[in-house]
Amino acid sequence: MREAAVKPDRPGQLRLLVVFDALLREGSVAKAAAGLGLQSPAVSRMLAQLRDMYGDPLFTRTARGLIPTPFAEGLRLRLRALAAETEQLVAASSGEPAAAGPAAGDGWAHRPLISAPPLSVRPSVLLQGQPTPDDFARKLAGIGHNAEPQKRLAKYIATSGSGAGRCRPLALEEAEDALGIILAGEADPVQVGALLATMQYRGVTAAEMAGSIKALRRHVGAYDVRDGLADLDWPAYVSPKLKSPPWFLHAARLVAMAGYRVLLHGHYGQGPDAGKLELAAETAGIPVCASLGEARAALAAGAIAYLPIGGASTQIQRLFGLYSLLEMRLPLNAAVPLLNPLGAAASLLGVSMPSRRDLLRDAAVLLGVRDLSILGGNRDFAEFTPFRATTLFRLVGGEPADTRIAARRSVSAAPPPTAYTSREYWQAVWTGAARDDVAEAIVVDTAAAALLTMPACPLDTFEAARKQAAALWRGRADLPRAGKPVLRA
Template sequence: MAKANREDGAGKLDRPNQLRLLVVFDALLREGSVGKAAAGLGLQSSAVSRMLGQLRDMYGDPLFVRTAKGLVPTPLAEGLRLRLRALAAETEQLILAPLAMPVSGAPAVADGWTRSPLIAAPPLAVRRSALLQGEPPPEAFARKLARIGHNAEPQKRLAKYIATAGNGIGRSRPLTVEEAEDALTIVLAGEADPVQAGALLAILQYRGASAAEMAGFVKALRRHVGVYAPSDGLADLDWPAYLSPRLRSPPWFLHAARLVAQAGYRVILHGHYGHGPDAGKLELAAETARIPVCASLSEAKLALANRSIAYLPIGAASPQIQSLFGLYSILEMRLPVNAVVRLLNPLGAPASLLGVTLSSQRDIMRDTAMLLGVRDMSILGGNRDFAEATPFRATELYRLVGGEPLDTRIAARRNIAAVTPPVAYTSREYWNAVWTGAARDDAAVAVIVDTAAAALLTMPACPLQSFDAARAAAATLWSDRRMAKA
């Protein structure tokens, strides 16, 4: 009967609409939310809800169950996930392929950001995968966990941590700081089985990593990279910039970092922009802004001493960390490493400026920083996972001041109209023209000034006591900025 109903429902839909429904189905599986799926597809939430109803009629199955964590797929929907993802990916490629082809032998028109990265990510280092046939069953392996000590070989220790964190309700617990540190150290050293690396990170992402687990991960990252200590006095502000490759807006925050550096503070930026065709976007932007792009920590140290600002691609600090980011294309989700790397602080600055989108993650990030002994930090709330202000909406600034939590609410700015960039400019050209004064954009300047204000307020070396005072100081820095020379 269900099959008959499903065929009747499908028969009432034309083929183009069926394909559209499948694309929406894929978006719902990826996002786990009607609102997020609608935003990603450029549709209204009501339209996506209506199409979800059509999908349920077509398949004769609820497809999703609403929970506190969002939409949870039914077994039928989960079984279709990989086929739908393949269909959606192929559809996107077919649509985008003509756009990427040059017309009449001329290069395709782009936004001006395309460039290869300074350092290409090598394959993720792992040990040879164990043969799955003939391995002991999970129950027998679990009984051995209690006998695995800290001196056991890396693969066995990592297996113990995976079972400890992901053995199911009532049989698992979060890892301690020390356990999490050892687990990620094994992965970073290339001693993990590839299945183990994916299992560990996916389990913590699905369950939600605790502050202790994240702190352990940060410690492993710092030891792996060989970061400098705050006592070395090399930097004043750490500014992580790990952007989604889907982001198409210009990196206005780099202009803000320039203002802070021109005020006499040493700013170290470190980051990543995915593995796609625009992977070198941040390097290109930094070069355009005359920010030194460094291939090692020692180069960054020298650049800070001479220029007060530097950008360090994460691949220059650690190819293995950069390669871990590449797991996104395999697992279709961000992993805890993507979050904790923002607390890497490679040059040991006494203060850090971060951006975190989800409110729950802001609290975890701040708790993690406190476990690590961070005393001064600001987290810009908003809709970005990097530190760039959103001045046209009220924003929370989640801070640590002298090791104590302190929140500051930033009121939304009013009566500043957005400007449509002239078609004669590429995105990169317009971004640079705003800095040089060749283009005027009050909305972009508001983003730059408010971002610089958050940075100034974060540093203990800066005497400013309120965001309004910091905003006024940043506005003065913008007015007095050194013009870029041709």
């Protein structure tokens, strides 16, 4: 006779969810236990049960208390709504308790002459008719994943930016859905600015960044690393305020001439110099591609290509145009450098802010990126600053590993000849018609950082990579533009 199926303990599970809500609110086992009238060991046991039930740690213990995981954060509002409804259902429905009869004390009971009226206060917490946090939580929990796009996006905006006590960061899946709605053109324009500006003001989390990157990659139809189409992804999102020549393009040329497939993708603002990177690439003989398909063909034929972001997605390019309306960078600007359209095995990024470097590396870990280097000093494009000490913030085989590089001995920078324009001088340094020790050091060290980043490259120290890059620079006139790898074992 077949045994009867074990029925789930619904009352017990409901109790676990109430405890889960208390832990999210209090951030402490002891405080949650006190609020529920339980002992701390009992709450600890129920937390263990919750972890088993969801297959997630739910909380990380820190000096500041219990920090929820992204999965737990994603359940916060739904649990608050459930707990609030449960409390209302079990609360006594009667009004004021019945008056007590005559006291049987020592005979001194007597009504005072003047009874104190209720304390006069201003309603500083809630206006009349204003929804409570519990009402707010129930309303958001009622908007499911099948709701229409604008309704879902409204939920994410309210979740992320409704003020103290009512908001939380978006989970990875929520951030992916939110940006996906915007990229698909299904959002109201007001919603676009509201969500991105709110996230930027509050500060983006690694989970939000990773979700945004997933949405970007899905939107452009990015390839997977397993497709083996590129060796190095090199984002170049250059501020139009930067007027120096793009020396990093010469470094990318060296890496490609060594036989590695390099995809550059980027943007140069909306001003009169918006086509600067396209012009520089054309001058250097780097194919400028109008689509991912063209970039893939260019890498197969010549080992290097430049893909303007508009070639990958005109919608992303339009979103970049919000800068002129808001005069502030948005989370999209920080996420796009990890787009990796052709699924390169490694990426070389430039990030100036220390906090943003950690954020991008943490997001890369969440996305399963294995090999990555982040250079400080420039915003959103990788170009070495050789005359000051530099740290390469890396992922090597998926594990964080930093490489400290000492400053080179300073050399005097000679002013470029007046007969050259900036672009002509930039090209003359490459051809050897002009000599510039500072520019040469920038190019060589940038190429060294790129070589060190790629798992396909056999070099394992920066000094070895610098020597190889210097040899490539000296022999650049004799190297093929692409072809058989020079450095591969």
